[in-house]
Amino acid sequence: MASTAVDPVHPSGQGGQGSIPSLAQRPGTGQLSLVALTKQFGSVVAVDSVDLEIPAGGFFSLLGPSGCGKTTTLRMIAGFETPTSGRVLLDGQDIARTAPSKRPVNTVFQSYALFPHLRVFDNVAFGLRRAGVGKDEVKRRVGEALELVQLAEYGSRKPGQLSGGQQQRVALARALVLKPAVLLLDEPLGALDAKLRRQLQVELKQLQNQVGITFVYVTHDQEEALTMSDRIAVINRGRIEQAASPQDLYEEPANAFVADFLGVSNLMDATVTGPSGPGAQVRLSDTFSVEVHRGDVGFRGSAKVVIRPERIGVEPAGTQGANRIPGLLTNVVYLGSSLQLAIQLASGHAVTALVPNNDDGAASAWSPGMSVACHLPPTGLRILAGTAIAQDRAADCAPPPDRAPDGAG
């Protein structure tokens, strides 16, 4: 502690402080547990009995389409919404009904919500002064926080004089300066252009590593979530579809919604038959069967088979071998580094394939109307059991799947 002087401008007695941790000690580690958390607005269930473990010190993302309940979940952790039922445990202590000002949790708002009449310095100092921190220490800690977000020389400006990216950094400094146990971020990069977003994604992840605070990040952008997160919970219609590491979510999606929401997926109706060796035999149509090694290989019956576009091998027509199905190239989209091919398979399924734009896959090599052979490797195919999930893909407003939410995954 640099100073123990009493702040003359903001003497103690302003309600709300006392719970804000000092620089030296932070209460607990920032481990969050949501237990059967539910929020209803009238007859609408925004968050439906969510159980979620958010490990301490990690970068955790809540990912889902707009209106899925991810922001409401975040607002319940922050204290802006009171849960209809359920608990929010921070390091084992239920804070679901604690006032936002008394939680060691701070928020970076989507609109930044900077105070336009206060200088950048005073914006960042706001929380410290509320907590009755001494004048010298306020100065030192605000300086550190602005240093952290590379805005050390902007302290005397007003927020209106900063660019969008700079304002975003001020919002971050303002929340981080209080050393919260958990930092909540509500689509903080949503208002920025694509290039700046990518730059700040990297910076934000580095910053999180640096400060070691639990970050809970709300986004609808799957690429953003995959880039930054240690762990992601995919939310749909107020329920957790799957919570897992980015790699597991992408490689081992638990259901069709997750498979489809994280990048483009080809979903095919199929029938799983057996017996088979390491995987399962899947009938795509009366004449075409493929071997599948991943997913619910023990399942038998009607199911979905999913494959990522980049896993489909597109070969010259007539190529022989297992797991190969002839098809007709219907459309070619040039994406720069790769080509996106739309293919109508002889099994009746329409799929999208992604091929690299290299020497042997040059743009000119593909044209609509070509006959090709599609190699669907057994390790690229996944079986997703359950039939109700077909609706997930069609519309977000379809009735909820008949399936328990996957908790900590």
Add this chain to the structure above:
Amino acid sequence: MRLTSRFGAAGLAIYFWAFVVFLFAPLAVLLIFSVNKSPTPTLPLSGFSTKWFHDAFGNGTLTGALLRSIEIAVVAAVLATALGIMASLGLLVLRGRAAALALTVLLLPLVVPYICLAVGLLILVQQVGAKPSLVAVVLGHCVIVLPFAILVIMPRLRSLDPAMNEAAEDLGASPFAALRLITLPLLAPALVSSGIICFVTSFDEFAIASFLAPSGQPTYPVFLYASARTPALLPEVIAVGALIIAGSLLLVLLAEGGRRWAERRLVGEMATASPDVPELDDRQPPATVAVVNS
């Protein structure tokens, strides 16, 4: 047909100046006759004199009424603006029919003739066992100026990002501290406007004051109305009228200057980056990025 054809432009100019004369001739007449030597405000002018100003300020009844009106207007303006803040905060939370109903009730005094309100207030004051008093005038004026306060404050409040209040509480401020440190400073321009509008409306009001002011303690408009029957007082009344016009002009200029100053303080001047401050990459135009499906 273009509006700015030669005849059109001339017509517009004539219309404009006719309009200006119509608006300001009464004020000009007042200013001119306030320094006219003759005790009757008739042409031709009889020479320059500041006698009427001296007489006016020597007249204790007149200055008493003037000061009384200013006091009442200040108290009513402050009170109504404070109530206006509270009402606007409340209206912000209400939704749907409740909000519409509350707003209608609050704005009702706008469409009720003041004379009706005045009679009603007089009966009410007597029924609760009170007598006509200056406090009653202040309360009556609060009723009629509150709609103006709300109409000025509410739009400003609506334009504020609700997340700012949440941010203040998130950072440890109590709801009251958030109001004091964030909402009120950001409302300042609207509060200044509200104060001025309420002041002028109250200062100007006759009907309620004439019913509720105790005898012997008239407000300025009430005094003025009574003295219109006393021709000897007319030149003094004209002199004070001229002073009020000058005062109003000053007030409007000050208010506008104050509002601009407050706005500037609020958002800061949009300065380009000073050369000694390194500019981050943020303001570079976004590069054209081809959509790559990853």
